[in-house]
Amino acid sequence: MWNKRLQSARALSALQQGAILALVAGAFYLLVVNASDNLDALGIASGFGFLNERAGYAISFHLIDYTPNDTYFRAYLVGLINTLLVSGLSIALATLCGVFLGVCRVSDNWLLGRLSYLAVEFLRNVPLIVHLIWWYGLMLALPNVRQAISLFDVGYLSNRGLTLAWASDGSLIGWGLLCAVGGGAIGYALMARYRNGLAWKGFGPPVWPAILIGAIVLPLIVYLISGSHWQWDVPVSRGFGFSGGVNLTPELMALWLALSFYSASYIAEIVRGSIQSVSRGQYEAAHALGFSEMPTMFRLIVPQAIYPMIPQVTSTYLNIIKNSSLGVVVGYMELVSSTGGTTLNQTGQAIECIALVMATYCVFSLITSLLMNFYNYRVSLRTHG
Incomplete structure (x- = not known):
């Protein structure tokens, strides 16, 4: 009897979900048909064929070969790689700074705890776009190329950005x-x-x-x-710039630092809250066994605090990826600036360009969530029956 009720409940649930899915699919179909009819009425061609046309605009920073004579699809790839680059760098630096600040927040050292508290409160209560503009202004205020700050003769920091030695x-x-x-x-x-x-x-x-x-x-x-x-291509000052190496432009540096320190303040609070959620008895047991503060924190407390930490940190990582679109404010050509901006304005293919940008960000977010969920599964406490 119970099996029949369970089967009927499952069948009813499947029918309800199927009906909702059909309604969503029907609404999406009507929107697509309506948009296609309106575009045809205005004489605007639809589809992604424009991606094979000549782009005709320059992108100052690119990790793969690109010229204005390349296609819009090539410009899309450059923007995609630039987005991945600044997102990856920001996630790495934000994680390091956030964990450091979070651990300092729960330190028994009064001065260290207060300083980290002030840093976190300042960083997270200033809008991200203000961070971005401040860092960009700071980068432009650096010395010029001829007075660049030398970093052990393998890198130079100037108002042209950070130039580093690179593989030939x-x-x-x-x-x-x-x-x-x-x-x-x-x-x-x-x-x-x-x-x-x-x-x-x-x-x-x-x-x-x-x-x-x-x-x-x-x-x-x-x-x-x-x-x-392996041969190093060491940068050399030539006129108003550097010859050789790789140059991280002021726009990239500003966006990287702004995203990193802003997001680090949220990761720090996540780390602090997760550490404080661990039972106080764990500290007392470690002290009773003669463990000092550092081994207690990193060998006992932090491993237990990782479990509630990962889902919240995952959300911060997703926000970093999405907030990289603010590069348009300082002229850093990432995905939104290239495909969602210049390409859209030149071709008029608004629906296709925005759909491509949305789909790409969706894929980025799903992959990030998948990796973090896998890590969460690996480190989570599991019971075996």
């Missing part, structure tokens, strides 16, 4: 990063397998040294076996 063969960077990711994954898998075989769960060696060693050793082995020749 740029493809080596891409292959090196790929090998580093693969080596880190191998190191993580080996250490995880070793830790799972231990009798006492949670008391094995940390995972991060294995990841770091793998990320260094595998690229080195591939480099030695392949017989490649």
Whole structure:
């Protein structure tokens, strides 16, 4: 009897969901048909064929080859890569600064706790666009090229941005990063397998040294076996700019720093709240066993605080990716500036351009959520029946 009721409840739920899905699909179809009819009435061609046409506009910063003679699709790829670059750099720096500030917020050192509290409150209560404009103004106020600040003669900081030494063969960077990711994954898998075989769960060696060693050793082995020749292209001052190396423009630097420090303030509060959610008895037990403050924090408290931390940090990461669209304010050509801005204005294909931008951001967000959920699953406490 109960099985029949359960089956009927499942069937009713499936019918309700199917009906809602059909209504949404029908509404979407009507919108598409209506938009297509209106575009035809105005004599505006629809579709994505415009992506194969000549773009005709320049993009100052690009990691792949690009000229105004390339297609709109190539411009889209440049904007996509620029978005990924600033988002990845911002996530990395925001995480480091946020964890540091969050741990300092719960420190027993009164001065350290107060200073970190002031930093967090200041950073998160100033609008992001104000952060962006302030950092951009600061970058433009740096010395000119001839008076650039030297960074050990391999990099220079000026009002033209940050110029760093780079590999003469740029493809080596891409292959090196790929090998580093693969080596880190191998190191993580080996250490995880070793830790799972231990009798006492949670008391094995940390995972991060294995990841770091793998990320260094595998690229080195591939480099030695392949017989490649690594040569540095060191920047040299030439006239009103630098010759050689890679230049991180003031627009990229401003957007990177603004996103990083603004988001770090929210990550710091997430870290603080998660650490304080751990039972006070854990601290007392560690002190009773003779552990000092630092080992207690990083070996006992933080691992337990990671579980409630990850979902909230995931939301912050998603906001970083979406807020990278503010690069349009300072002229950094990312996805919205290129495809959602210049390309849209030149072609008039508003629906297609906006749909392409929305779909790309949606994919970015889904991939980020998938990776963070996988990490959450790996580190979460699980019971085995």
